[in-house]
Amino acid sequence: MESKKYKVYVDGQAGTTGLQINERLLRHPFVDILKIDEDKRKDLATRKTLINEADVVFLCLPDAASLEAVSLLEPSNNRTKIIDASTAHRLHSNWTYGIPELSTASKEAIAHSNRTSVPGCYASAFILPLYPLVKEGLVPSYYPITSHGISGYSGAGKAVIAEYEASDCQTLYPYHSSPRPYALGLTHKHIPEMQQRVGLDFAPIFTPIICNYYKGLAVATPLHTRLLTQKLTPQDVHSFLAHYYKNQNFVKVMPFDKAKCLDSNFFNPIACNDTNMAELFVFGNDEQIMLYTRLDNLGKGASGAAIQNMNIMLGLDETISLI
Ligand SMILES: NC(=O)C1=CN([C@@H]2O[C@H](COP(=O)(O)OP(=O)(O)OC[C@H]3O[C@@H](n4cnc5c(N)ncnc54)[C@H](OP(=O)(O)O)[C@@H]3O)[C@@H](O)[C@H]2O)C=CC1
Numbered sequence: 001m002e003s004k005k006y007k008v009y010v011d012g013q014a015g016t017t018g019l020q021i022n023e024r025l026l027r028h029p030f031v032d033i034l035k036i037d038e039d040k041r042k043d044l045a046t047r048k049t050l051i052n053e054a055d056v057v058f059l060c061l062p063d064a065a066s067l068e069a070v071s072l073l074e075p076s077n078n079r080t081k082i083i084d085a086s087t088a089h090r091l092h093s094n095w096t097y098g099i100p101e102l103s104t105a106s107k108e109a110i111a112h113s114n115r116t117s118v119p120g121c122y123a124s125a126f127i128l129p130l131y132p133l134v135k136e137g138l139v140p141s142y143y144p145i146t147s148h149g150i151s152g153y154s155g156a157g158k159a160v161i162a163e164y165e166a167s168d169c170q171t172l173y174p175y176h177s178s179p180r181p182y183a184l185g186l187t188h189k190h191i192p193e194m195q196q197r198v199g200l201d202f203a204p205i206f207t208p209i210i211c212n213y214y215k216g217l218a219v220a221t222p223l224h225t226r227l228l229t230q231k232l233t234p235q236d237v238h239s240f241l242a243h244y245y246k247n248q249n250f251v252k253v254m255p256f257d258k259a260k261c262l263d264s265n266f267f268n269p270i271a272c273n274d275t276n277m278a279e280l281f282v283f284g285n286d287e288q289i290m291l292y293t294r295l296d297n298l299g300k301g302a303s304g305a306a307i308q309n310m311n312i313m314l315g316l317d318e319t320i321s322l323i
Pocket residue numbers: 011012013014015016017018041042043059060061062063065085086087119120121154155156157158159297298301302
C-alpha cells in the first residue's frame with residue numbers, strides 16, 4: 001500500500017500554513033505535489049481542475065475561500081479527500097475533527113473520513129487536557145471554564161507577519177513590541193469548537209494574547225479543585241492525563257516536577273517549535289490546578305496536524321514526514 005504515490009494539491013500554497021504544509025510534503029515519500037502557476041493561484045477554473053485531479057487537497061485559505069473550494073468538487077468526485085485548515089468546517093457534522101489523539105474513535109473516524117477539519121491552534125491546546133477530564137466526569141460539564149492563550153505572531157497569517165517584520169514596525173506599530181491581548185469581546189473564533197469538542201455546557205471565557213515572537217503557543221486553563229466532581233490533587237490529574245495519552249506519538253504529558261519542565265521558574269512557550277508535539281503540564285496546589293499546553297502554532301497547531309491527518313486518512317504511518 002505504501003508504495004503508491006498520492007497526488008496532493010495545496011490550495012493557498014503561498015500562505016503561511018500552505019508553505020509549511022508544502023515543506024512537509026516535499027520530504028514525504030508517498031506524495032506528488034500538484035503545483036499551480038503563481039498567476040493562476042486565484043483562478044477558479046485552474047483551481048477546479050487541480051482540486052478534482054488530486055487525491056488529497058489541503059485548504060489553506062480564508063474561510064470564504066475554503067467554502068468556495070469545496071464547491072468546486074465535481075458532484076461525481078467521491079475520491080478526493082479534503083483537509084481544511086480554516087475555521088469553515090470545524091463544527092460541520094459531515095466533517096471529521098482532526099485531533100486523532102482524543103480517543104480511538106476519533107482516530108478511526110479520521111481514518112475513514114474524506115473530509116477533515118484541522119482544529120484551531122488555540123483550540124487544540126485547550127481541548128487536549130480538558131477533553132479526557134470532562135469525558136471521565138472529573139471536571140463536570142457545567143464547570144465555568146476560563147482560559148487564556150499566548151501565541152507568536154505567525155498565527156495571525158501573512159498580513160500580520162508583514163506588520164511585525166516591517167523594517168519600520170516601531171514607527172508604524174509602536175505597540176507591537178509588547179504582548180497584546182485581543183478578542184476581548186469574548187467571541188474568539190475558536191470558542192465554539194472548544195465548547196463543542198470538550199462537551200462543556202457553557203462557552204469557555206477565552207482570551208488570547210499575541211506576542212512579538214514568530215511562533216510557539218501556550219494555553220493555560222485553571223481549575224479549582226473544590227469544583228471537581230471528586231477530591232483530586234494536581235498530581236492525581238497529572239497521573240490521569242499521563243495514563244490517558246501514554247501511547248501517543250505527538251501528545252506528551254511532561255514531568256510533574258517543576259524543576260524538570262520550567263526554565264528557571266518560567267514556562268517556555270517556544271520549546272515545541274519545529275516539532276509536531278503538543279506537551280501537556282499540570283501545575284498547582286491542593287486548592288487550585290493550572291493546566292498548560294504548548295505547541296508550535298505552525299506545527300501541531302496547523303500544518304503538522306494537517307499532515308498527520310492526511311497520513312491517517314491515507315492509511316499511512318501518522319508520523320511520516322513529521323519526525
Ligand atoms: N497561521 C496559523 O498559525 C494558522 C492558520 N490557520 C488557518 O489556515 C488558513 C490559512 O491561514 P494562513 O496560512 O495563516 O493565512 P495567510 O494569510 O498566510 O495565507 C492565506 C493564503 O490564501 C490565499 N488566498 C486568499 N484567498 C484566496 C482565493 N480566493 N483563492 C486562492 N487563494 C486565496 C492568499 O493569497 P495571497 O497570498 O494573494 O494573499 C494567501 O496566500 C486560515 O483559514 C487560517 O485561519 C489555521 C491554523 C493556524
